[in-house]
Amino acid sequence: MDAAAAKPAKSATGPTEETVLSVKHYTDRLFSFRLSRPAAFRFRSGEFVMIGLYKDNGKPLLRAYSIASPSWDEELEFYSIKVPDGPLTSRLQKIVPGDKVLLGRKPTGTLVHDALVPGKRLYCFSTGTGFAPFASVVRDPETYEKFDEVIVTHTCREVAELDYSKQIVDETLNHEFLGELAQGKLVHYGSVTREDYPHKGRITELMSSGKLYSDLGVPALNPETDRVMICGSMEMLADTKQLCLDAGFVEGSNATPAQFVIEKAFAG
Numbered sequence: 001m002d003a004a005a006a007k008p009a010k011s012a013t014g015p016t017e018e019t020v021l022s023v024k025h026y027t028d029r030l031f032s033f034r035l036s037r038p039a040a041f042r043f044r045s046g047e048f049v050m051i052g053l054y055k056d057n058g059k060p061l062l063r064a065y066s067i068a069s070p071s072w073d074e075e076l077e078f079y080s081i082k083v084p085d086g087p088l089t090s091r092l093q094k095i096v097p098g099d100k101v102l103l104g105r106k107p108t109g110t111l112v113h114d115a116l117v118p119g120k121r122l123y124c125f126s127t128g129t130g131f132a133p134f135a136s137v138v139r140d141p142e143t144y145e146k147f148d149e150v151i152v153t154h155t156c157r158e159v160a161e162l163d164y165s166k167q168i169v170d171e172t173l174n175h176e177f178l179g180e181l182a183q184g185k186l187v188h189y190g191s192v193t194r195e196d197y198p199h200k201g202r203i204t205e206l207m208s209s210g211k212l213y214s215d216l217g218v219p220a221l222n223p224e225t226d227r228v229m230i231c232g233s234m235e236m237l238a239d240t241k242q243l244c245l246d247a248g249f250v251e252g253s254n255a256t257p258a259q260f261v262i263e264k265a266f267a268g
């Protein structure tokens with residue numbers, strides 16, 4: 001069966017079928033795409049949802065994906081890795097406008113404002129496709145209502161892998177309505193680990209050495225003023241979380257908001 005040839009949704013609780021509106025390939029490993037958004041589909045910026053395609057046997061193959069678009073957007077955007085033999089992404093990377101993609105009905109997640117107590121400065125620490133939920137958060141006006149400063153870090157192996165996050169932050173700063181809110185608050189800090197780049201090294205190293213803070217001209221991480229969202233690989237989460245704990249931060253959740261929240265970056 002063609003990757004695009006999805007079958008009709010079978011139940012009122014199962015996934016809906018959405019139309020691919022656009023696809024943009026960034027590198028041979030990364031791409032983004034936009035889907036139609038059902039009128040009844042509600043989510044909070046920063047949440048994830050199941051998306052996928054039908055398998056040859058007619059059963060849905062679904063994986064968790066962070067929604068990269070903000071909650072006010074009429075379309076849904078996703079940012080994905082391409083895994084050559086990945087069950088879903090080996091096929092998902094071939095979608096073109098007009099194809100159908102399955103969309104789950106229950107978005108959820110912890111990288112949301114509701115899981116953080118008020119603060120002055122918001123840090124969004126991401127690696128790889130872990131930037132996706134922050135593409136949503138930085139395009140949400142609520143982010144600028146709640147914080148005086150929003151620092152989004154994105155660390156990748158190669159320079160070209162920073163393109164998506166740079167583009168999203170640039171577009172936000174130049175956006176007709178968001179620009180006014182984000183200008184003077186939103187900062188993108190990109191770093192690269194396996195090629196030469198002005199900021200080199202893992203985010204954890206840049207935090208531990210203090211270089212991140214001196215580069216940005218801000219004081220070191222402080223639970224009194226700062227709030228943190230983290231999204232990356234399991235190892236990155238564990239290491240970055242430890243640095244937050246060491247700095248005296250308390251982990252939050254939807255039920256018990258606190259000073260930092262984490263979520264695994266999803267990959268197919």
Ligand code: A2P
Nearest residue numbers: 127128155156157193202203204233235236239
């Ligand atoms: P490195 O090149 O030193 O492994 P990946 O694609 O493997 O998820 O990695 C994305 C980025 O995250 C890479 O720049 C990688 O650096 C970095 N990274 C990997 N593990 C960690 C970790 N434990 N803490 C912080 N950054 C990490």
